């Protein structure tokens with residue numbers, strides 16, 4: 001597994017040690033160990049049912065683990081939450097409906113041990129224009145912003161966000177992540193679960209990939225991409241069209257392509273060839289040595305989305 005280098009001496013904000021949570025036969029979280037450190041912005045990725053929400057629930061003390069231990073700031077989660085050190089945006093849980101946005105935010109600020117000024121909280125969540133709107137009249141994306149405002153009503157040290165941008169349009173998402181970045185820059189630790197891999201790529205300095213309740217990868221987005229172990233090579237090959245030398249020549253060309261070293265995948269569409277290679281330099285070198293005449297050659301790294309798919313698919317295959 002790829003691991004990110006960690007500062008040794010600091011107390012972790014979050015420490016999970018061999019944590020397991022089962023629902024009947026389902027191992028939602030299966031022996032998970034993890035440390036998060038101050039100031040990290042961490043994305044939690046994984047396919048549906050990977051255990052992301054259960055992990056966040058355990059971390060917040062909303063569920064107890066069957067095995068293992070969960071500590072926030074070196075203590076029980078409850079202690080950290082009562083002390084107002086943690087803000088959370090969760091998937092579950094309703095919002096009080098018959099009050100205005102401003103009233104609800106003011107209330108959250110009053111209840112917080114270290115409150116921020118309500119006007120600042122409203123602005124930070126992009127709710128200025130909606131302050132007088134009743135909460136039950138808001139759209140799904142606007143409600144998410146209210147949840148975020150409630151989570152940032154006071155000076156927290158840890159923000160936990162479970163798919164926080166669900167229902168937000170592109171510009172609302174952009175504004176939302178800009179605010180989260182500000183929170184992270186002021187020293188907060190941010191942990192968020194998401195299905196939008198581009199968000200993880202753009203916002204997180206550490207990415208965790210969960211699969212069937214276990215940690216499949218832990219590193220920067222770049223490390224996860226490298227861990228997926230492949231780069232994309234694309235080019236055109238006139239030989240493949242059959243125009244230059246007929247079908248036989250095309251078949252020979254394809255055979256040579258398939259014999260290239262370090263191939264992790266190959267796709268041929270008309271004259272265009274797309275390869276995935278675990279050693280792009282060696283593959284390209286062999287390609288030029290094979291007598292083929294590639295044109296418009298490009299070598300690119302995998303996107304996080306492709307890396308994520310490659311990792312989880314390989315793991316599915318391994319477990320099958």
Ligand SMILES: Nc1ncnc2c1ncn2[C@@H]1O[C@H](COP(=O)(O)OP(=O)(O)OP(=O)(O)O)[C@@H](O)[C@H]1O
Nearest residue numbers: 023026027028046047048049050051052053054055
């Ligand atoms: N209360 C519950 N009772 C029974 N099974 C549960 C419960 N909560 C979660 N599970 C199961 O545990 C597994 C992990 O679920 P979890 O919600 O943590 O995954 P997730 O990664 O958050 O998924 P998604 O991306 O779909 O939100 C799933 O198989 C789910 O069906």
